[in-house]
Amino acid sequence: MNMDRWQYLIVLAACLAITAPLEGFGDGVYRQPQRTATAVLPVAAVFVLWDVTAIAAHVWTYNSRYLTGTRLPGALPIEELLFFVVIPLCGLLTYGAVDALLEKVRS
Amino acid sequence: MTGVGYTVPVVAAVIAVLAMEFGLLHTGLFRRPAYWVSMLIILGFQVLVDGWLTKLSAPIVIYSSTATSGWRFPFDIPVEDFGFGWAMVTAVLLLWERQRRHGRGKDAP
Numbered sequence: 001m002n003m004d005r006w007q008y009l010i011v012l013a014a015c016l017a018i019t020a021p022l023e024g025f026g027d028g029v030y031r032q033p034q035r036t037a038t039a040v041l042p043v044a045a046v047f048v049l050w051d052v053t054a055i056a057a058h059v060w061t062y063n064s065r066y067l068t069g070t071r072l073p074g075a076l077p078i079e080e081l082l083f084f085v086v087i088p089l090c091g092l093l094t095y096g097a098v099d100a101l102l103e104k105v106r107s
Numbered sequence: 108m109t110g111v112g113y114t115v116p117v118v119a120a121v122i123a124v125l126a127m128e129f130g131l132l133h134t135g136l137f138r139r140p141a142y143w144v145s146m147l148i149i150l151g152f153q154v155l156v157d158g159w160l161t162k163l164s165a166p167i168v169i170y171s172s173t174a175t176s177g178w179r180f181p182f183d184i185p186v187e188d189f190g191f192g193w194a195m196v197t198a199v200l201l202l203w204e205r206q207r208r209h210g211r212g213k214d215a216p
Contacts, residue, residue: 007167008160008167011156011159011160011167015152015156035203035206036203038202038206039199039200039202039203039206040199040202042202043195043198043199043202046198047195050116050120054112054113054116054174057112057174058112058171058174059112059113059170059171059174060113060168060169060170060171060174061168061169061171062167062168062169063165063166063167063168063169066165066167067167084195087156087192087195087196088195088196088199090149090152091145091149091196091199091200092199092200092203094145094148094149095141095142095145095200095203098141098144098145098148099139099141099145102140102141102144
């Protein structure tokens with residue numbers, strides 16, 4: 001069975017899995033869904049526009065061998081849309097955990 | 108012309124994020140040690156993930172050779188990706204910090 005087309009999705013899933021335990025530090029990210037959405041979604045919207053523009057202008061393309069094949073309007077692979085949610089979540093989880101640990105050290 | 112498609116927008120994105128903080132939001136994010144420590148950790152993981160996505164032997168993302176500066180480091184990562192990633196993550200952290208509740212009970216000294 002050919003697993004290649006799951007590759008980009010698996011990379012994203014691995015990012016979520018590795019950062020998941022960080023939720024336990026501080027106030028968390030997933031436990032503040034409103035704050036998280038307000039931080040992630042506007043930035044994701046801008047970067048999706050950038051991405052779709054770059055695809056249209058042939059600045060970059062995606063290797064269909066490593067994609068599930070689901071494309072959104074603008075030929076945006078579904079994986080790429082998820083990228084703009086997953087990576088910011090990982091960033092917020094990292095920042096939240098580091099912030100909580102530094103606060104603990106100081107107090 | 109080399110770099111117009113990707114290099115120039117990345118530089119613009121970095122400037123836009125700096126303008127967002129210093130001209131608009133004033134969250135103080137860049138004065139927080141937690142930000143810089145986090146960015147170092149995130150940079151480490153970006154090298155791994157981005158390195159996998161852009162490796163020339165089996166790339167998931169393929170860049171037009173005329174759109175980038177052509178500098179790829181480390182591995183086969185186009186250096187522009189670091190500006191792209193920094194702008195994306197920092198913009199999210201700025202919007203996150205803007206919503207920080209002041210005087211939370213458990214954070215009070």
